[in-house]
Amino acid sequence: MQFFSSDFKLGILGGGQLGKMMLYETRKWDIHTKVMDASPEAPCKIACNEFVLGDLMDFDAVYHFGKDVDVLTIEIENVNVDALEKLEYEGIKVYPPTKTLRTIQNKATQKLFYTDHGIPTAPFTRFAYTSEIEDSIHNGGLQLPFVWKSAQFGYDGQGVKVVRKMEDLQGLPNVECLAEQMIGFKNELAVIVARSTKGEVKTYPVVEMEFHPEANQVEYVICPARIDATVAQKAQEIALKVSEQMKHIGLLAVEMFQTQDDEILVNEVAPRPHNSGHYSIEASYTNQFEQHIRAILGLPLGKTDSKVAGIMVNLVGAEGHTGDVVYENMADILEMEGVTPHIYGKRETRPFRKMGHVTIVDEDMARARKVAQEVKETIKVTTNKSQ
Template identity: 45%
Template sequence: MTFDPSISIGVLGGGQLGRMMIQSAMDLNLEISCIDPDPNAPCKNLASHFVNGDITNYDEVLAFGDPCDVITVEIENVNVEALEELERRGKKVFPQPSVLRTIKDKGLQKQFYLDHDIPTSEFVFIHQKEDLQDYTDMLPAANKLRTDGYDGRGVQIIKTAEQLDKGFEAPSILEKFVDYQKEISVIVARNENGDMTTFPVVELEYHPEQNLVEFLFSPSEIDLDIRNRARELAETVISKFDMVGLLAVEMFVTKDGNLMVNECAPRTHNSGHHTIEGNITSQFEQHIRAILNLPLGDTDTKGSAVMINLLGHPDHTGLAKYEGIDQAMGIKGMHVHLYGKKHTKPYRKMGHVTLVGKDLQTLKQTARKLKESIKIIA
């Protein structure tokens, strides 16, 4: 096989995931085109060709993808019908449109798990808010929009019957809370040859109000048996989808040590950002390897790592300024990633920092202090 860096790669979405994908693609002398509805998207100044367009519009996606050899995504909310047509025209589309169609709808995604004997939490379909009244026996639970939710949006935590008015009017699911000890994530890659590899299991800690990851700890400190089963489960999920690309599989570890799949994302993911410095191969390079049917990279860790999401201050909206970044950069093992977003708003993902070192407990202590000292204000 001869590697040809002139292959044309198109990415639907121009956010921070696309930006970091481009940064990795540069190492292979690959050029990436992006389309995004934001004229100042993070990818704008890095992409070899940037289109300000609607990734949910059939004609715009078709026109963007037609000159490309390979099309991929950095967000699920895209026009699947256009991707299906591009696939019929002989384009490589990874993840495949059929996978995107299922995963972008949380209801179809959960039903897929049931249909393929993949352990997941109890849930019901909700058509309108008043339907929630019929399922008070499932509380406490999470009400999730079936489509268009992301970064904690489209999720309402409902603990009591008095809180049912917080539910969504649009089609959604009600998902019973799981009594868990840890939330973990496994990122698995698969190429067209069917080769698979998983990244080591990581632990996630969420913001108590915004349902956003605040901290990521790598590697996970859960039992080796659970880690092995989690990696096997992630391989099972991507195999059942027959998917090519990168799949982030978020799971619950229950109090009795069992595993349940919470959600998955068919793309690079927030739970893999630490791999840029913390692993031999980053998730972004691995995604490129997978969609180009190249050998998959070594996923071993270089040491311990903690990732902190940098979120917009809850009281600030406007041109972003960063407090505490200069002090953070003086810490050994610290790596700062800012996403090129000029404007901040409450809880917007503006960047992340990764701490790498030998001792995970020491890194955790440093990370918690950093979380308080770095502020994104206007």
Template identity: 35%
Template sequence: MTTLRTPGPTIGVVGGGQLGRMLAEAAAPLGIEVVVLDPTPDCPAALVARDQIVAEFDDEAGIRELAARADVLTFEIELADQDVMERVSEETGTPVHPKPSTLETIHDKIVQKRELEAAGVPVPPFRGVEDADDVRAAIDDYGAPVMLKARTGGYDGRGNVPVESKADAADALESVAGPAMVESFVDFEREVSVIAVKGAAERSSANREDTPRDDDETATFPIGENVHEDEILRETIVPARSSETVTDRAHAVARDVLEVMEGRGVYGIELFETREGEILLNEIAPRPHNSGHWTIEGAASSQFEQHARAVLGWPLGSTKLRSPTVMTNLLGDVDEEREAELGDIDRILETPGANLHWYGKRQARPLRKLGHVTLSAGDEDASVEDLLERARDLERSVTFRTDE
């Protein structure tokens, strides 16, 4: 096995939002430096990363500069351009993980669903739609309501529109604005997710150090239960209140998903648990995911540390649950855009097992993710229901700036 040393290599990250910030925080103790590329000067990751390149996510010159300063490229936002990243990687020799081909698959939801369905991953019935008549035909076949989704560009619920009746088809399609698909509405018991990691295989000492490692070491974190409102994640509860059979099935589906994905890294795999106890795939994010933020305090190693290890081909860490944990998002509780400032954080700071994460965004907008709070049981004998109620109380205790 290769002897690893620290200070170590540099990871170049396309995107410098909160995910890039937390990735840099996790990489630093391992001696790994992070350089981010983001169009917003002094982006959230800039405070903790080694440096920031100010450029658009698809700026080829900027990505070339990033590649020249990094040992491996990765991304924390799907707006990264897969064609540019693949071209820069081929010409500079700097690898990209996950692979640009995976990003290409993820970019178009219908392509994503077709590839996964072909691989035997269970998905809800779906089809592409061109016009309102196609949406109405889908309602005939699937029943109302159906979920209309933008095939590209949707994020945090944007581009997802439930269509309650045929009369709503035209307006719903107009609101999506662009290529769209329809999914059968899933009458789920709960929404769950598995944070899964694809790493590099162990290598025997007989192999040369420069021999490429196979991408077949995998790991999964305990299943999380997600609470959404207005299509935006509000809370994640770990462990999920699911049966052992459902939990085992969710992990099996996540491992099947990893077989389809190309390249190393963390994948956020969102799933539906149906009322019959079946697991259906919802969507995949080829990066650390909001529903995995609980791992920073709740697991032996966080999803961000795992991503850094994985993209570099380092051995993965333990994904063992430390103790039951609840994560709640701090969303912009404002009517219009204004300076982002959080107040009344005393209760969070005073509460044993509670941890505040502020993302460093300068502007608050309605329902924008500005931070999160985790509450872990630790040695306390607390149920996840109790933790959830206490975490909600902590979230309600904070206030956003109201003065002009």
């Protein structure tokens, strides 16, 4: 099939920042794109060939959208899988495959997949409803503290809460969920695995993630991770095992814990380009978005090595600010060497909403980390007035 400057049409479900950055690559290669999102102000709208307004969880909307494309991919997991399954049955190429997506969409199913396939993960208990947890604690079946996770629809720090005392259960939605044992870890790591339709597989270097303690969002992604080579090799091997067992197509971001004993436990995965790979736009030979396009179209995978050390800083909305976004001190960070900001195109900010990221590249990791801290302390995502 001819993909470039042709009648070929790539469909993308989801019009957020991940889709927008994917479109940088499709425009580079003149691949015709069609995007669907529920927001008329979706960041993808300005860069795709066709934009469709629609609910990603609506069967008819997803099905009719997919009938008009040659290959269909996602930039967010929360999509109607029944519609994708029907499209797949009717011959539309859907990547990741619906079987993979079904496993990943539900965190309880995902965790059971790990235990069934011998993939190390934190011990957990599955509950049909959050209301069942209190009885389990009183009866000795579950011990505090633990991490509560909603089985579905959680992302960017939503649907996750550390429960240290009974009062922490108050206000949690009464939904299917997990109670996961808290792990004393040294580092949170991630490995992105690329798998093409032709069976070619490549991994990106292990990255280290530093999280915001309140928002439960990544603040910094550091590549390469500052860990021992043997630990890095173990993380790569486990990520490859997850990839092989899930048989995904495209990218699979595998998030992991490095325990105090240097064991690697899989936390969760995402079957798409991921926040932990944004550094690759400036720091890698082949960035993650181009790699995803290569993989789902069956093109040769690109080189995943880094050209230089890279650190990514997430730009999130400041606390106390909701409304039209203002990026304060942008000129100041642009004066710093090796700094590249990416603004996602969301006109309205709110506390902890992902609004952009900044990549810092340098041959010296320590210097890059220092600049990253300066960037974090300098740029502010606010509004004209606090709310």
